[in-house]
Amino acid sequence: MLLQGGGARNLTCQQVRSLLSLYLDQELSEPRRKMVSSHLKQCPSCRAEERSLTKTLLLIHAAETVEPPRNYLNNKRSD
Amino acid sequence: MNTNKDKAISDKNSVPCILQASCLEEELSLHQRYVFNLAYHLCNDIDDADDLTQETFLKAFEHLPDFRGEASIRTWLGRITINAFLSKKRKLVRHKTISLEIIPVPDWSANPERVIIRRELQWCIRHVLQHHLREEHKHVLILRDLHHFGYDEIADTLCISLSAVKSRIHRARKAFRDHLVKTGCAELVKDYTCCCREGVREI
Numbered sequence: 280m281l282l283q284g285g286g287a288r289n290l291t292c293q294q295v296r297s298l299l300s301l302y303l304d305q306e307l308s309e310p311r312r313k314m315v316s317s318h319l320k321q322c323p324s325c326r327a328e329e330r331s332l333t334k335t336l337l338l339i340h341a342a343e344t345v346e347p348p349r350n351y352l353n354n355k356r357s358d
Numbered sequence: 359m360n361t362n363k364d365k366a367i368s369d370k371n372s373v374p375c376i377l378q379a380s381c382l383e384e385e386l387s388l389h390q391r392y393v394f395n396l397a398y399h400l401c402n403d404i405d406d407a408d409d410l411t412q413e414t415f416l417k418a419f420e421h422l423p424d425f426r427g428e429a430s431i432r433t434w435l436g437r438i439t440i441n442a443f444l445s446k447k448r449k450l451v452r453h454k455t456i457s458l459e460i461i462p463v464p465d466w467s468a469n470p471e472r473v474i475i476r477r478e479l480q481w482c483i484r485h486v487l488q489h490h491l492r493e494e495h496k497h498v499l500i501l502r503d504l505h506h507f508g509y510d511e512i513a514d515t516l517c518i519s520l521s522a523v524k525s526r527i528h529r530a531r532k533a534f535r536d537h538l539v540k541t542g543c544a545e546l547v548k549d550y551t552c553c554c555r556e557g558v559r560e561i
Contacts, residue, residue: 297528299528300524300527300531301524301528304527306509306524331535331539332531332532332535334535335531335534335535335538336503336531338479338483338538339483339499339503339504339531339534340503340504341479341480341483342399342480342483342484342487342503342504343480344391344395345394345395345398345404345407346391346394347390347391347394347408347411348404348408349408350387351393351394351411351412351414351415352383352386352387352390352415
Protein backbone atom coordinates (compact mmCIF):
# COMPACT_ATOMS: atom_id res chain seq x y z
CA MET A 280 0.00 0.00 0.00
CA LEU A 281 1.28 3.45 -0.91
CA LEU A 282 -0.17 5.95 1.50
CA GLN A 283 -1.20 9.33 0.12
CA GLY A 284 -0.07 12.70 1.34
CA GLY A 285 3.66 12.86 0.78
CA GLY A 286 4.02 12.58 -2.96
CA ALA A 287 7.13 10.81 -4.21
CA ARG A 288 8.56 10.63 -0.69
CA ASN A 289 6.00 8.08 0.42
CA LEU A 290 7.14 4.57 1.20
CA THR A 291 5.23 1.45 0.31
CA CYS A 292 4.31 -1.07 2.97
CA GLN A 293 6.92 -3.45 1.60
CA GLN A 294 9.61 -0.79 1.88
CA VAL A 295 8.56 0.12 5.40
CA ARG A 296 8.55 -3.48 6.56
CA SER A 297 12.00 -4.04 5.17
CA LEU A 298 13.22 -1.08 7.22
CA LEU A 299 11.58 -2.03 10.52
CA SER A 300 14.64 -3.60 12.14
CA LEU A 301 16.75 -0.57 11.26
CA TYR A 302 13.94 1.64 12.54
CA LEU A 303 13.72 -0.17 15.86
CA ASP A 304 17.51 -0.15 16.20
CA GLN A 305 17.59 3.59 15.48
CA GLU A 306 19.89 2.99 12.55
CA LEU A 307 17.93 5.03 10.00
CA SER A 308 18.80 8.53 8.90
CA GLU A 309 16.50 11.14 10.39
CA PRO A 310 14.59 11.83 7.15
CA ARG A 311 14.07 8.13 6.54
CA ARG A 312 13.06 7.56 10.17
CA LYS A 313 10.40 10.25 9.83
CA MET A 314 9.08 8.65 6.66
CA VAL A 315 8.76 5.28 8.34
CA SER A 316 7.23 6.83 11.44
CA SER A 317 4.73 8.76 9.36
CA HIS A 318 3.75 5.62 7.46
CA LEU A 319 3.29 3.65 10.68
CA LYS A 320 0.92 6.28 12.05
CA GLN A 321 -1.34 5.84 9.05
CA CYS A 322 -1.04 2.13 8.33
CA PRO A 323 -2.53 -0.34 10.85
CA SER A 324 -1.11 -3.31 9.00
CA CYS A 325 2.48 -2.09 9.18
CA ARG A 326 1.92 -0.97 12.76
CA ALA A 327 0.90 -4.52 13.62
CA GLU A 328 4.05 -5.76 11.94
CA GLU A 329 6.13 -3.34 13.98
CA ARG A 330 4.49 -4.47 17.22
CA SER A 331 5.07 -8.08 16.31
CA LEU A 332 8.76 -7.45 15.64
CA THR A 333 9.08 -5.46 18.86
CA LYS A 334 7.61 -8.34 20.84
CA THR A 335 10.04 -10.70 19.16
CA LEU A 336 12.95 -8.48 20.19
CA LEU A 337 11.71 -8.37 23.78
CA LEU A 338 11.53 -12.13 23.76
CA ILE A 339 15.06 -12.54 22.41
CA HIS A 340 16.39 -9.93 24.83
CA ALA A 341 15.06 -12.06 27.68
CA ALA A 342 17.67 -14.71 26.94
CA GLU A 343 19.62 -15.46 30.08
CA THR A 344 23.29 -14.80 30.68
CA VAL A 345 25.50 -17.11 32.68
CA GLU A 346 28.56 -16.68 34.85
CA PRO A 347 31.81 -18.22 33.65
CA PRO A 348 32.69 -21.21 35.83
CA ARG A 349 36.37 -20.30 36.07
CA ASN A 350 39.15 -17.89 35.19
CA TYR A 351 40.37 -18.66 31.69
CA LEU A 352 43.50 -16.57 31.93
CA ASN A 353 45.20 -18.46 34.72
CA ASN A 354 48.65 -19.65 33.63
CA LYS A 355 48.06 -18.52 30.04
CA ARG A 356 50.95 -16.06 30.02
CA SER A 357 53.38 -18.80 30.97
CA ASP A 358 52.20 -21.19 28.21
CA MET B 359 21.32 -4.91 28.35
CA ASN B 360 24.39 -2.71 28.36
CA THR B 361 25.77 -1.94 31.78
CA ASN B 362 28.14 0.75 32.95
CA LYS B 363 30.78 -1.92 33.15
CA ASP B 364 30.14 -2.87 29.54
CA LYS B 365 30.47 0.77 28.55
CA ALA B 366 33.70 1.06 30.48
CA ILE B 367 34.98 -1.99 28.66
CA SER B 368 33.82 -0.60 25.34
CA ASP B 369 35.51 2.73 26.00
CA LYS B 370 38.72 1.03 26.95
CA ASN B 371 38.68 -0.91 23.70
CA SER B 372 39.89 2.09 21.81
CA VAL B 373 42.73 2.90 24.18
CA PRO B 374 46.12 2.25 22.57
CA CYS B 375 47.31 0.75 25.86
CA ILE B 376 45.68 -2.46 24.70
CA LEU B 377 48.57 -2.99 22.34
CA GLN B 378 50.98 -3.12 25.27
CA ALA B 379 51.57 -6.56 26.71
CA SER B 380 51.29 -5.28 30.25
CA CYS B 381 47.72 -4.11 29.63
CA LEU B 382 46.53 -7.02 27.58
CA GLU B 383 45.92 -9.62 30.24
CA GLU B 384 43.81 -7.20 32.23
CA GLU B 385 41.85 -6.27 29.13
CA LEU B 386 41.27 -9.89 28.21
CA SER B 387 40.14 -10.73 31.72
CA LEU B 388 37.40 -8.10 31.45
CA HIS B 389 35.95 -9.97 28.49
CA GLN B 390 35.75 -13.43 30.01
CA ARG B 391 32.08 -13.14 30.86
CA TYR B 392 31.28 -11.84 27.39
CA VAL B 393 33.20 -14.61 25.63
CA PHE B 394 31.71 -17.29 27.85
CA ASN B 395 28.16 -16.08 27.20
CA LEU B 396 28.78 -15.77 23.47
CA ALA B 397 30.08 -19.33 23.53
CA TYR B 398 27.09 -20.45 25.57
CA HIS B 399 24.60 -18.90 23.17
CA LEU B 400 26.41 -20.46 20.23
CA CYS B 401 26.73 -23.94 21.78
CA ASN B 402 23.64 -24.05 24.00
CA ASP B 403 25.62 -26.16 26.45
CA ILE B 404 27.62 -25.08 29.50
CA ASP B 405 30.37 -27.66 29.10
CA ASP B 406 30.81 -26.95 25.39
CA ALA B 407 30.84 -23.23 26.18
CA ASP B 408 33.55 -23.83 28.75
CA ASP B 409 35.69 -25.67 26.18
CA LEU B 410 35.06 -23.05 23.52
CA THR B 411 35.93 -20.19 25.87
CA GLN B 412 39.16 -21.85 26.87
CA GLU B 413 40.02 -22.44 23.21
CA THR B 414 39.21 -18.83 22.40
CA PHE B 415 41.57 -17.43 25.00
CA LEU B 416 44.30 -19.89 24.05
CA LYS B 417 44.01 -18.72 20.45
CA ALA B 418 43.89 -15.10 21.58
CA PHE B 419 47.21 -15.49 23.37
CA GLU B 420 48.66 -17.46 20.49
CA HIS B 421 47.76 -14.74 18.02
CA LEU B 422 48.53 -11.85 20.29
CA PRO B 423 51.35 -10.60 18.08
CA ASP B 424 48.85 -10.34 15.20
CA PHE B 425 46.51 -8.03 17.09
CA ARG B 426 47.03 -4.51 15.78
CA GLY B 427 44.13 -2.80 17.45
CA GLU B 428 42.38 -2.16 14.13
CA ALA B 429 39.23 -3.74 15.54
CA SER B 430 38.13 -3.56 19.16
CA ILE B 431 39.27 -6.39 21.36
CA ARG B 432 35.63 -7.40 21.82
CA THR B 433 35.25 -7.71 18.06
CA TRP B 434 38.53 -9.60 17.80
CA LEU B 435 37.55 -12.06 20.54
CA GLY B 436 34.10 -12.47 19.01
CA ARG B 437 35.65 -13.35 15.66
CA ILE B 438 37.94 -15.92 17.29
CA THR B 439 35.03 -17.43 19.24
CA ILE B 440 32.77 -17.76 16.21
CA ASN B 441 35.54 -19.16 14.01
CA ALA B 442 36.47 -21.69 16.70
CA PHE B 443 32.80 -22.63 17.07
CA LEU B 444 32.37 -23.15 13.33
CA SER B 445 35.53 -25.20 13.15
CA LYS B 446 34.39 -27.38 16.04
CA LYS B 447 30.95 -27.77 14.49
CA ARG B 448 32.39 -28.89 11.17
CA LYS B 449 34.25 -31.64 12.99
CA LEU B 450 31.19 -32.58 15.04
CA VAL B 451 28.89 -32.93 12.06
CA ARG B 452 31.08 -35.67 10.67
CA HIS B 453 30.47 -37.75 13.74
CA LYS B 454 26.97 -37.14 14.95
CA THR B 455 23.58 -35.74 14.07
CA ILE B 456 21.75 -33.62 16.57
CA SER B 457 18.25 -34.92 17.19
CA LEU B 458 15.38 -33.92 19.39
CA GLU B 459 16.07 -36.85 21.65
CA ILE B 460 19.28 -35.33 22.99
CA ILE B 461 17.81 -31.92 23.79
CA PRO B 462 17.88 -31.79 27.58
CA VAL B 463 14.49 -31.28 29.16
CA PRO B 464 14.96 -30.24 32.78
CA ASP B 465 12.54 -31.33 35.47
CA TRP B 466 11.02 -28.11 36.82
CA SER B 467 7.96 -29.72 38.34
CA ALA B 468 8.82 -28.61 41.86
CA ASN B 469 9.50 -24.96 41.00
CA PRO B 470 7.14 -22.02 41.44
CA GLU B 471 5.04 -21.16 38.40
CA ARG B 472 6.88 -17.96 37.51
CA VAL B 473 10.21 -19.70 37.54
CA ILE B 474 8.82 -22.42 35.33
CA ILE B 475 7.47 -19.89 32.84
CA ARG B 476 10.81 -18.10 32.73
CA ARG B 477 12.71 -21.33 32.21
CA GLU B 478 10.27 -22.43 29.54
CA LEU B 479 10.97 -19.16 27.81
CA GLN B 480 14.72 -19.65 28.06
CA TRP B 481 14.40 -23.16 26.71
CA CYS B 482 12.29 -21.88 23.86
CA ILE B 483 14.75 -19.13 22.89
CA ARG B 484 17.72 -21.48 22.98
CA HIS B 485 15.85 -24.17 21.11
CA VAL B 486 14.88 -21.93 18.21
CA LEU B 487 18.34 -20.34 18.04
CA GLN B 488 20.05 -23.68 18.10
CA HIS B 489 17.84 -25.76 15.86
CA HIS B 490 15.64 -23.63 13.66
CA LEU B 491 17.67 -20.75 12.35
CA ARG B 492 20.24 -20.71 9.60
CA GLU B 493 23.72 -20.42 11.03
CA GLU B 494 24.24 -16.94 9.57
CA HIS B 495 20.98 -15.74 11.12
CA LYS B 496 21.85 -17.25 14.47
CA HIS B 497 25.18 -15.42 14.56
CA VAL B 498 23.77 -11.96 13.87
CA LEU B 499 20.92 -12.45 16.34
CA ILE B 500 23.31 -13.50 19.08
CA LEU B 501 25.69 -10.63 18.40
CA ARG B 502 23.04 -7.95 17.97
CA ASP B 503 20.18 -8.90 20.27
CA LEU B 504 21.91 -10.90 22.96
CA HIS B 505 25.27 -9.10 23.09
CA HIS B 506 24.19 -5.69 21.79
CA PHE B 507 26.90 -5.32 19.16
CA GLY B 508 26.68 -2.31 16.89
CA TYR B 509 26.13 -2.93 13.19
CA ASP B 510 29.74 -1.94 12.43
CA GLU B 511 31.02 -4.34 15.07
CA ILE B 512 29.00 -7.18 13.60
CA ALA B 513 30.37 -6.43 10.14
CA ASP B 514 33.92 -6.52 11.54
CA THR B 515 33.32 -9.65 13.59
CA LEU B 516 31.74 -11.66 10.79
CA CYS B 517 33.84 -10.08 8.03
CA ILE B 518 30.77 -9.10 6.01
CA SER B 519 29.57 -5.78 4.61
CA LEU B 520 27.43 -3.35 6.55
CA SER B 521 24.61 -3.77 4.06
CA ALA B 522 24.77 -7.53 4.56
CA VAL B 523 24.52 -7.01 8.31
CA LYS B 524 21.45 -4.82 7.91
CA SER B 525 19.55 -7.24 5.74
CA ARG B 526 20.69 -10.30 7.68
CA ILE B 527 19.54 -8.90 11.04
CA HIS B 528 16.09 -8.20 9.69
CA ARG B 529 15.77 -11.60 8.04
CA ALA B 530 17.02 -13.30 11.20
CA ARG B 531 14.49 -11.58 13.44
CA LYS B 532 11.68 -12.39 11.06
CA ALA B 533 12.81 -15.99 10.82
CA PHE B 534 12.87 -16.23 14.62
CA ARG B 535 9.41 -14.74 14.94
CA ASP B 536 7.93 -16.63 12.03
CA HIS B 537 9.22 -19.87 13.39
CA LEU B 538 7.64 -19.31 16.77
CA VAL B 539 4.35 -17.95 15.52
CA LYS B 540 3.64 -19.50 12.18
CA THR B 541 5.02 -23.01 12.29
CA GLY B 542 3.49 -24.13 15.53
CA CYS B 543 6.66 -23.96 17.57
CA ALA B 544 5.00 -21.45 19.86
CA GLU B 545 3.34 -24.52 21.32
CA LEU B 546 6.62 -26.26 22.00
CA VAL B 547 7.01 -24.84 25.48
CA LYS B 548 4.04 -26.88 26.62
CA ASP B 549 5.71 -30.23 26.45
CA TYR B 550 9.16 -29.45 25.04
CA THR B 551 8.37 -31.35 21.89
CA CYS B 552 8.94 -29.32 18.80
CA CYS B 553 6.14 -30.04 16.36
CA CYS B 554 7.08 -27.68 13.57
CA ARG B 555 6.99 -29.01 10.03
CA GLU B 556 10.58 -28.06 9.32
CA GLY B 557 11.85 -30.50 11.89
CA VAL B 558 15.27 -30.10 13.40
CA ARG B 559 17.83 -28.45 11.22
CA GLU B 560 20.96 -30.54 11.26
CA ILE B 561 24.14 -28.75 12.21
